[in-house]
Amino acid sequence: MTTIYNFSAGPAVLPKEVLQQAAAEMLDWHGSGMSVMEMSHRGPEFISIYKAAEQDLRELLAVPDHYRILFMQGGGLSQNAIIPMNLVGRKKTAGADATVDFVHTGSWSGKSIKEAARYANVNVAASAQPSGYTAVPPQSEWHLTPDAAYLHLCTNETIDGVEIDFAPTVPIDVPIVADMSSHILSRQVDVAKYGVIFGGAQKNIGPAGVTVVIVRDDLIGHALPICPSAFDWKNVAENESMYNTPPTYGIYIAGLVFQWLKRQGGVAALEQRNIEKAKLLYAALDADDFYRNRVAAPYRSRMNIPFYLRDESQNEAFLAGAKARGLLQLKGHKSVGGMRASIYNAMPVEGVQALVDYLNEFAKR
């Protein structure tokens, strides 16, 4: 059988070891006689699973003690609304809505701007629109609001393939909120530079339906009255993500992924591997003008690599040939077309090499 390599942008490839363990434990977790799916979230078995997952993630990202890790539902898009509902009240003064700053670097930051506009004044401090979302405007050109409720960044644009690899300098008491959905755990990050880090799990963590939110203690407790109680970070934090029933099985799988990451040597080791993988793939795309990635070199994502064939009439032939070789889900997002290879933590170097071999062969044909 052909080895399958799955380049989906999310839900995405998971480590085979994780899936094997999940299959083996499906009917009887550790002699409990129950599947993890069948466990009360308040029972000792699931609580032990939860605590291990939380602790492993804390260790992997070196999350300081004054940050809480929340496991929520709704994905990144919901969190784009939940964040202003939780943070805008901290700065809102009677009769004057708070302002939220955004750097518009692509599709996902665009969505977050629309969502926040329901709850706050929105200031687009900088926009990559003039470049066609192929570069991040230099910090010197960002027009930040001195007393903004927060600055929102999407530090890796999954659709546009643009990555921000720095934590910008911000005014005092303006927390940075970073949507790291598609590159969390792929590189080392200094959590203390951010107020909130969040991400849908279905890219680099686990199955769809789990959202990880890492939030600094002092940013908890400011929810607007219209915030549903299940999305008030205070309720979630005080009840260790069990204010309402959490997505238990998804948390369990995320926990297995965290254990796998630790066995691989942690985030530092993964980052080295990810650098190598990205270098390999970009080199193949840049080798001649048969393929094209539009993103300026310093902002090229290590995780999501959109590319176009010079002759787009060959798109279908390219995808059919890829599929025949076991290279799956390479079609680009419908909003931008072309191709996209997502090479998350769970994608082995061999998978990228197989794609590179195919790129070279197809170009020669």
Add this chain to the structure above:
Amino acid sequence: MTTIYNFSAGPAVLPKEVLQQAAAEMLDWHGSGMSVMEMSHRGPEFISIYKAAEQDLRELLAVPDHYRILFMQGGGLSQNAIIPMNLVGRKKTAGADATVDFVHTGSWSGKSIKEAARYANVNVAASAQPSGYTAVPPQSEWHLTPDAAYLHLCTNETIDGVEIDFAPTVPIDVPIVADMSSHILSRQVDVAKYGVIFGGAQKNIGPAGVTVVIVRDDLIGHALPICPSAFDWKNVAENESMYNTPPTYGIYIAGLVFQWLKRQGGVAALEQRNIEKAKLLYAALDADDFYRNRVAAPYRSRMNIPFYLRDESQNEAFLAGAKARGLLQLKGHKSVGGMRASIYNAMPVEGVQALVDYLNEFAKR
């Protein structure tokens, strides 16, 4: 090994056949080379899984064509906020908030009242509080609002063990919204009598993290501006639950449960089995005064059966003895104490019989 019977109120027991199939397909769904967890929600493989699940649920509950079935995230508690955010705007007139009617029959309707009060005037049309939540006030005593945005009922109170087995008569153009989380698919129901039926999946459907919402077409499209876009039923309906990434694996498991239900003969056959199971258990509890269920006979839930030992100092001994026999998760909800046996669709008659045998033996000891 002892046969395990899991009486958890949710997340709860799943059919063994479903877990076996999930384990067998974990690494390679139908020759795709992928786990269901690894599939793009927009790919043909997952779309086929989604469509089959939607169609099977429609068939099982005989959902009319003018109702949409949505698979969402957040559970029942989130939906308690999402519902008013979607329905209150339909009746709201400038300067006067809409009114929502509630029948307060226990813990879950109580939670829904608190949540709706964020978005509307709340009218408790009737309350079971005077009876200690052991009976549903007769309909003749309900003080319904003629032009309410909707009437909210929790038709099965998971914690209190109170079930409403009728669809009440309501004023014209007041839709009934029914939280059926803990008894959906356990009994036949005339969907056309309701405006909205919803439920968290983790009791009678599948894993935690999926919420099923069945909503009449004309109730879609009235979301308040403060409703997060991912929770606007219009967006969810128009995109067949893929406005944002749905909880794909949970939907897959729910789909396997629906297939299992069809093999069992559908909801009518399950209902007969559930009547038999409940009769067996209540008879054992009523046999003498060693055990006590407080709920008045006409309102006793077939799904969730709370009970108390006359001598509560024996609670720990009772639970330890039960566990030794493989009868798990019988401890009552922390807010009401005592014991609780949840006997959902996936609990076989043999499990209830094993519990009854133990109840008799423990009482004699």
